[in-house]
Amino acid sequence: MTTAGTDNPFRFLGCSEIQEILGKQAEDERTLAELLEEVPLDSIYFHTHSFFLRHRFIERTYPNDFAEWVGEQVRDHVLAERLSVVDPFEYSSLEALREDVVSLIDDHLSGLATVPRAGFGTPFYFSRSRILEIPTGWEVRTLREFRAAIAEVDVSVIYFHVFEAHLRLQREENDFSAWIRNGLQLSELADRMRALNPYLGSLERLRSNLLTMCDEQLAKGGQE
Amino acid sequence: MMIGELEQYREVAPKGTIDFLRRLSDLVQGKQFLHVSAVRYGGGMAEILRRLVPVMKALGIEARWEVIAGTQEFADVTRRIADGLQGRPHTITNEMYATYLDITARNARALNLDADLVVVHDPQPAALIDHRKGGKWVWRCHLDMGRPYRSLWTLFRRHVVKYDAAIFSLPEFAQRLPIPKLLIYPSIDPLTEKNRELSRAEIAQGLDRLSIPKGKPILLQVARYDRFKDQLGTIRAYRIVKKHHNCRLVLAGSGVLHDPEGEAVLAEVQEAAGNDPDIHILQLPPEANREINVLQRAASIVVQKALKEGFGVAVSEAMWKGKPVIGGTAGGVSAQIVDGATGFIVHSVEGAAFRIRYLLSNPGVMTRMGATAKEHVRRNFLITRHLGDHLTLLKLLCSE
Numbered sequence: 001m002t003t004a005g006t007d008n009p010f011r012f013l014g015c016s017e018i019q020e021i022l023g024k025q026a027e028d029e030r031t032l033a034e035l036l037e038e039v040p041l042d043s044i045y046f047h048t049h050s051f052f053l054r055h056r057f058i059e060r061t062y063p064n065d066f067a068e069w070v071g072e073q074v075r076d077h078v079l080a081e082r083l084s085v086v087d088p089f090e091y092s093s094l095e096a097l098r099e100d101v102v103s104l105i106d107d108h109l110s111g112l113a114t115v116p117r118a119g120f121g122t123p124f125y126f127s128r129s130r131i132l133e134i135p136t137g138w139e140v141r142t143l144r145e146f147r148a149a150i151a152e153v154d155v156s157v158i159y160f161h162v163f164e165a166h167l168r169l170q171r172e173e174n175d176f177s178a179w180i181r182n183g184l185q186l187s188e189l190a191d192r193m194r195a196l197n198p199y200l201g202s203l204e205r206l207r208s209n210l211l212t213m214c215d216e217q218l219a220k221g222g223q224e
Numbered sequence: 225m226m227i228g229e230l231e232q233y234r235e236v237a238p239k240g241t242i243d244f245l246r247r248l249s250d251l252v253q254g255k256q257f258l259h260v261s262a263v264r265y266g267g268g269m270a271e272i273l274r275r276l277v278p279v280m281k282a283l284g285i286e287a288r289w290e291v292i293a294g295t296q297e298f299a300d301v302t303r304r305i306a307d308g309l310q311g312r313p314h315t316i317t318n319e320m321y322a323t324y325l326d327i328t329a330r331n332a333r334a335l336n337l338d339a340d341l342v343v344v345h346d347p348q349p350a351a352l353i354d355h356r357k358g359g360k361w362v363w364r365c366h367l368d369m370g371r372p373y374r375s376l377w378t379l380f381r382r383h384v385v386k387y388d389a390a391i392f393s394l395p396e397f398a399q400r401l402p403i404p405k406l407l408i409y410p411s412i413d414p415l416t417e418k419n420r421e422l423s424r425a426e427i428a429q430g431l432d433r434l435s436i437p438k439g440k441p442i443l444l445q446v447a448r449y450d451r452f453k454d455q456l457g458t459i460r461a462y463r464i465v466k467k468h469h470n471c472r473l474v475l476a477g478s479g480v481l482h483d484p485e486g487e488a489v490l491a492e493v494q495e496a497a498g499n500d501p502d503i504h505i506l507q508l509p510p511e512a513n514r515e516i517n518v519l520q521r522a523a524s525i526v527v528q529k530a531l532k533e534g535f536g537v538a539v540s541e542a543m544w545k546g547k548p549v550i551g552g553t554a555g556g557v558s559a560q561i562v563d564g565a566t567g568f569i570v571h572s573v574e575g576a577a578f579r580i581r582y583l584l585s586n587p588g589v590m591t592r593m594g595a596t597a598k599e600h601v602r603r604n605f606l607i608t609r610h611l612g613d614h615l616t617l618l619k620l621l622c623s624e
Contacts, residue, residue: 014244016616019407021395057603058562058596072563120571122553125395127407132616134248154240 005141006183010175012138012149014156015131015164017050022126028117029074032066032124033105041094042128048088048097049167050129052203053159059202064088065124066101073121079108087199089166133160143184147214155203162198162206176210189217230282236414237608245608248615249283256286256359257618258339262302262348264291268410268537269345269366275413275607276614285618290335292349298327302348308376309347309369316379328352340622343391343614353386360621363387366410368534368555370396388621393535394556406617409559410537411610412544412601418513419544422521430518436504441471441584444523446516446542448477449489449507452532454552457573459496459503461527464577466502469584476506476519520545524590525583529576530554540605543567543597548590550579560605566597 022043026032036044047065062068062084071080082104091097109115118124136157138149150158161175173181173194181190192213198206234242257280263270273289280287294302301320308314316324332355342361344350353361363384369377369392377399384390389404398405412419422430431438443462447453455475462473475493490507497503508515520526526542526549533555540560542549549567551557563569568579583590603609 014247016248016612018613018616018620021392021398021405021407023398023400023405025395054604057599058565060562122396122558127395130620132248132251132619134244134251136244136247152240154244155238156244157240 005145007141008179008183009139009141010146010179010183012136012140012153012157013160014134014136014154015053015160016134016156017053017132018130019046019127020130022128024126025123026126027123028115029070029076029079029105029109030115032069033102033109035126036066036098036102036105039126040128041098042130043126044094044098044101045167046127046129048086049163050131050159052163052198053156055202057202057204059205063199069118069121069124070116073118073124074116075121076116079105079116082108087197089172089197089199092170094167131164143180143186143189143214143217146180146184147211147218150207150210150214155207158203158207158210162196186217189213230279232415233606233608236602237606238603241608241612245612245615246283248612248619249280249285252615252618252622253284254286255341255618255622256288256339257614258337258342258359259287259289259345260292260335260337260342260349260352261289261345262292262294264289271416272411272413272607272610273345275416276611279607279611280614283615285615286339288336288339290337292328292331292335292352294327294331294348295323297323305347305376305380306367308373309365309380310367311371311373313373314376316376321379325351325354329355341618344387347380350380351383353383356386360388361386362389362391362406362617362621364391364408365397366393366534368394368397368532369399372399391617394559408610408613408617409556409605410535411605411607412537412540413607414544416513418517419541420517422517427518427521430515431522434504434506434515434518436472436474436519436522440502441469441524442519442522443471443473443525443527443580444476444519444542445474445527445529446476446519446538447528447530449486449493451485451489452554453477453530455489455493456496457529457531458527458576459493460573461529461576461580462503464574465580465584468581471524471584472502472504474504474506474519474523476508476516478508478510478512516541517545520547523547525550525580527576527580528552528557529570529573530557533557536560537605540601543594544601544605546594546598548583548593548597550576550583560601562596562600566593566600 024035026035051064062071067080067083070076088097140146140149165175177190177194180186259273277287277289301324304314328351332352339359342359343364345364346366350363387403389406391406391408392398445458520542526547528539528551535556539549539551539557549561551561558569561567561569570576570579
């Protein structure tokens with residue numbers, strides 16, 4: 001456990017997203033599965049990961065666009081619930097995530113006599129992300145500075161270092177826990193931050209959890 | 225607007241936003257960003273551009289805004305084009321089309337269209353793309369083009385496909401195009417007369433001027449008198465509610481001068497209201513921003529139950545004032561309301577009545593939903609988010 005800062009500072013990056021409409025739309029669950037197979041991976045990313053960037057404050061009933069559409073527009077609550085438990089953090093790639101979502105919908109449809117459709121609801125519109133990485137200028141060397149930055153940064157910073165890190169680094173560690181572990185050598189705190197599941201809340205809740213963890217560590221004393 | 229004025233948004237934007245926008249603008253310093261539109265005043269787009277352009281300048285972007293000029297014939301043709309793109313069965317004769325192209329060419333000669341990114345708003349100036357000299361060009365469509373009149377769209381599409389991208393307000397407003405179709409939601413400016421904070425005294429005085437008595441919860445609908453806005457449906461919902469709650473209904477819309485359809489709708493609304501002293505039907509001038517602000521802040525619940533709607537930014541305006549909104553599924557209304565969190569999405573008059581009754585019976589829920597609604601708008605529908613979208617667009621397109 002260190003009492004001082006590190007020579008290896010943490011540089012906070014944020015991001016901004018532009019949504020591109022793909023012009024593909026599904027009005028029933030079979031079409032949803034068929035289009036899921038052909039859309040670019042950026043679209044899978046948009047509807048599962050950056051869902052949280054768009055819903056950064058209010059926690060939604062379902063944690064991805066597919067589950068939300070099936071639950072709220074098709075009103076097929078069984079499939080919506082099954083899609084809700086698909087945790088993108090458990091997949092090593094977007095391709096693997098895509099395959100599992102398609103297979104889950106196919107399995108659900110195989111047990112039904114008719115294909116559920118949106119009916120009076122709106123169709124599912126496929127989109128994809130165009131993400132721009134933005135340096136924030138925040139650079140910290142101690143846990144206290146880290147805590148101060150987390151409290152002040154644009155919430156896209158939290159998204160970038162937790163959600164984007166998962167895909168970028170292809171590992172379970174997020175950028176925060178990696179730096180806390182390797183830079184500050186606070187492995188217990190790093191383990192707690194690593195265990196945070198970002199899919200079970202909003203980005204603001206995630207920010208709040210990170211702050212609580214920092215405060216508890218700082219309260220133990222000896223940390224700068 | 226100087227940098228100090230940009231700082232005013234720090235008080236209303238989400239945490240970290242202003243610093244984040246400054247960093248984002250660092251990536252596009254010195255870039256030229258040109259907006260071209262048909263009008264400088266009137267309409268939500270012009271309202272937002274009047275603030276966006278100076279803010280971008282303050283951030284070090286060479287932002288400009290050009291407005292095209294035209295004749296009465298040109299205005300008539302472009303009105304037909306805009307109506308046709310929104311589904312009305314208008315045709316354009318060869319002569320009309322020649323007028324459109326001729327006036328466009330004259331504008332192209334008169335305007336400085338050199339920029340790294342040129343954003344052309346709506347159909348009126350869209351054919352300027354034929355005179356492009358350089359830079360990236362994007363067509364920004366503010367209309368609901370979900371079901372355009374086919375022959376007119378075929379004619380107009382030949383201009384749109386020459387752009388590098390098109391921007392729409394909702395996925396369902398877009399048509400099939402071979403260029404990238406981007407989505408950017410409209411926004412509201414929290415510092416304008418329509419949205420700024422008002423004191424209790426200002427609200428009370430405003431209600432007095434509008435002859436709206438106090439003492440009963442106000443249900444409010446702000447919409448022009450148009451059959452698609454369904455004021456009659458709102459009156460029916462109010463009557464169901466009125467059996468249980470002593471409330472007041474205020475219908476506020478812009479005047480119907482020179483608009484026969486609007487006059488007819490207004491007459492029907494007045495007839496439906498009968499002599500109920502608790503129904504107030506207001507005709508406001510287009511620039512009645514202060515009055516709308518007063519009404520939205522005085523209301524308990526805002527109803528935007530249109531049958532057909534564009535993006536419907538009035539929903540965000542009401543939510544910004546901390547009011548729960550009960551809205552239909554048309555246009556962008558359901559993109560703004562989070563059902564059950566910031567208000568309710570309803571599908572019928574009865575549904576609207578039920579949700580109004582529920583909220584009036586549970587003032588705590590009403591207050592909580594209103595507070596959530598305001599935070600939702602703060603993060604998603606303020607001009608600061610819109611500014612970030614434009615800076616991102618500039619960076620992404622000009623780096624390609």
